[in-house]
Amino acid sequence: MEVGDEAGQHGPTWLVEQRYRAVLEVVDGSPVSEVAIRYGVSRQAVYTWKSKYEAGGLEGLQEKSRRPRTSPTRLPSEVEALVCEMRRTNPRWGARRIAFEIARPPVEAAPSRATVHRVLARNGLIRHQQQKHRRKYKRWQRETPMHLWQMDLVGGIYLADGRECKMLTGIDDHSRFVVVSTVLAVPSGRAVADAFVRAMRTYGVPAEVLTDNGKQFTGRFTKPRPAEVLFERVCRENGITAKLIKPYSPTTTGKIERWHQTLRRELLDVSGPFTDLPAAQAAVDAWVHTYNTARPHQALNMATPASLFRPNPQPEPTVVVAPEVPDKQPEDAAEPQGSVGLLVPTSAQAMEFEAVIAASGQLGVLPRIQRVKLGQDYAGQRARVWADEHTIHVLVDGKLVKSVASRLDAGNLHELSLRGAVPAGPPPAAPAAARQGELQPGAVVEIDRNVDQSGIAQLGGVAVTIGYELANQRVTLRLDGHLLHVVHDGVLARTLPAPIDADQRASLRGARVVTGELPPPAAGAVRVERKVPADGVIMVARQRLRVGRTYAGELVTVHVEDTYFRITLNGADLSLHPRKDQRPVTRFRAKIHAPKL
Known part of the structure; x- marks a missing residue:
């Protein structure tokens, strides 16, 4: 029908037909109230249709636009185009960032965040996502900068040769200022500690550091027992509280984890493999500088991290004055490059420091220079180290454990002083024999060795039978002429023939020259x-001793004298037995078997 074709230009055809039929029924004489009920509208609507038809015909029955003739508050078309162009150029920018960027230059009517969001939605530039994990997190933030640093290791930095490097990252909890962004070829504990120290030299020492439970940050999960790693020692020596997150709780360090996501999407995913390690570090440094100084942060109310970050004042460098060495170094000698305010002496005195023995049983004096192997029995214990250019002495609980020849020079000793070592007192033992050259005739040498469960100690590749009574103990072997004295707990335990010639003793591992007197032998009877x-x-020394069934299950002590055996229980004498022969005692401890299940 022609009416439908004409009405279809401005509205649905059925709507015009419905209104036209209602008007025709009213014109033919039907009551208005019945027509309104039949068409499901009010009487006022029917009267309106009738009046519009009388005034304009079928054109009057068409649906007209309700749009206002003028919109004074409508966003200008050029601003809407700018919003869409910013979104297409920077897909990661949201409505808040776009509104902030438009308002940066002096404009008269900058759109609000809600207006920008409506523009993006109207132009199909928003992709709605469903929240998969509806979890509530407890948000927290330190009140001042330099109070807490969040630190972590992140991978995904690839080089052209196929290697994947990791980066030590650190962010200030209050200002979101990136304080550490060092690309590491090998993420070792030493490399992490060095990068951390360089960051503190630049920005100052924070009050707290929050990390995950990685082996570079903590040794509390080290097997077989916890140990202090280098990062923890750096924190301890600088008065920093090292905090650790709960296992499998990465949301605790959410700020640094969120920064890793931004780093990947804005730099690593678009940069591709880097030529080499310096090129990767240069690209990361340039991006981090922009992030700190020019990039607004939504969590900071669109302020830049650099505007809120305040580094701590740096302390004056410690000046180490070199001792006066005549004809060695002129008074106006130039300061070494890279050590501003420090004078490295050409010869240094002995240094002392404390360290925790690693789980492997090794103690790193300077790990890249020298390590001292002590055994896993000492793992996790704190040791006192005395070191000079000739000898290194290691003491545990005030007792000398080992003495080895030193590989350190004056520069290494000075480096130890920078790491917290203090000038040492007198040496706890004689210098190591390996640094003495050839031994003088009649020189006495001592070596510390562990006795295995069979009562044997290794000395220069020779198995020396010490005895079952000293099994699993650490003894001192004193080579004096053609004799070998076994010293344990400060007393002379045994004297044996020397298995090592005098001209080979200087090369023994851990050998040291001694001049003191030989300790006296142990007084009293042997106890088993x-x-x-x-x-x-x-049974003692292949002799049967009757104690009595009354004491079955009790642990008794047998005092082995030259002519008799004396049996005691908790200090009280039980019986006395004559000794029939002088067979040696080979078993000193009681055999206690596990109960049968």
Whole structure:
């Protein structure tokens, strides 16, 4: 129908037809109220249609636009185009960032965030996403800068030769200022500690550091027992509280994790493999500088991290004055490059410091220069190290554990002083024999060795039988002429023939020259322990000793004298037995078997 074709230009055809039929029924004489009920509208609507038809015909029944003739507050078309162009150029920018960027130059009517959001939605530039994990997090933030640094290691930095490097990252919790962004070829504990120290030299020492439980940051999960790693020692020596997150709780360090996501999307994903390590570091430094100084941060109310960050004042460098060495160095000698305010002496005195023995049983004096192997029995214990250019002495609980020849020079000793070492007192033992050259005739040498469970100690590749009574103990072997003295707990335990010639003793591992007197032998009888069996008879040196069934299951002590055996229990004498022969005692501890299940 022609009416439908004409009405279809401005509205639905059925709507014009409905209104036209209602008007025709009213014109033919039907009551208005019945027509309104039949068409499901009010009487006022029917009267309106009738009046519009009388005034304009079928054109009057068409649906007209309700759009206002003028919109004074409408966003200008050029601003809307600018919003869409910013979104297409920077897909990661949201409505808040776009509104902030438009308002940066002096404009008269900058759009609000809600207006920009409506523009993006109207132009199909927003992709709605469903929240997969509806979790509520407790947000927190330190009140001042330099109070807390969040630190972590992140990968994904690839080089042209196929290698993947990692980067040590650190961010200030209050200002979101990136304080550490060092690309590491090998993410070792030493490299992490060095990068951390360089950051503190630039910005100052923070009050706290928050990290995950990585092995570069903590040794509390080290096996077989916890140990202090270098990062923890740096924190301890600088008065920094090292905080750790709960295992499998990365949201605790959410700020640094969120920064890693921004780093990947804005730099690493678009840069591709870097030529080499310096090129990667240069690209990261340039991006971090922009992030700190020019990039607004939504969590900071669109302020830049650099505007809120305040580094700590740097302390004056410690000046180490070199000792006066005649004809060695002129008074106006130039200061070494890279050590402003420091004078490295050409010869240094002995230094002392404390360190925790690693889980492997090694103690790193300077790990890249020298390590001292002590054994896993000392893992996790704190040791006192005395070091000079000739000898290194290691003491645990005030007792000398090992003495080795030193590989350190004056520069290494000065480096130890920068790491917290203090000038040492007198040496706890004689210098190591390996630094003495050839031994003088009649020189006495001492070596510390561990006795295995069979009572044997290794000395220069020779197995020396020490005895079962010293099994699993650490003894001092004193080579004096053609004799070998075994010293344990400050007393002379045994004297054996020397298995090593005098001209080979200087090359023994851990050998040191001594001039003191030989300790006296142990006073009193030899004591052994036995558990009384059900029949009440024990065996000592292949001799049966009857204790009595009354003491079955008890742990008794047998005092072995030259002519008799004296048996005691908790200090009280039980019996006395004559000794029939002089067979040696080979077992000193009681055999306690596990109960049968």
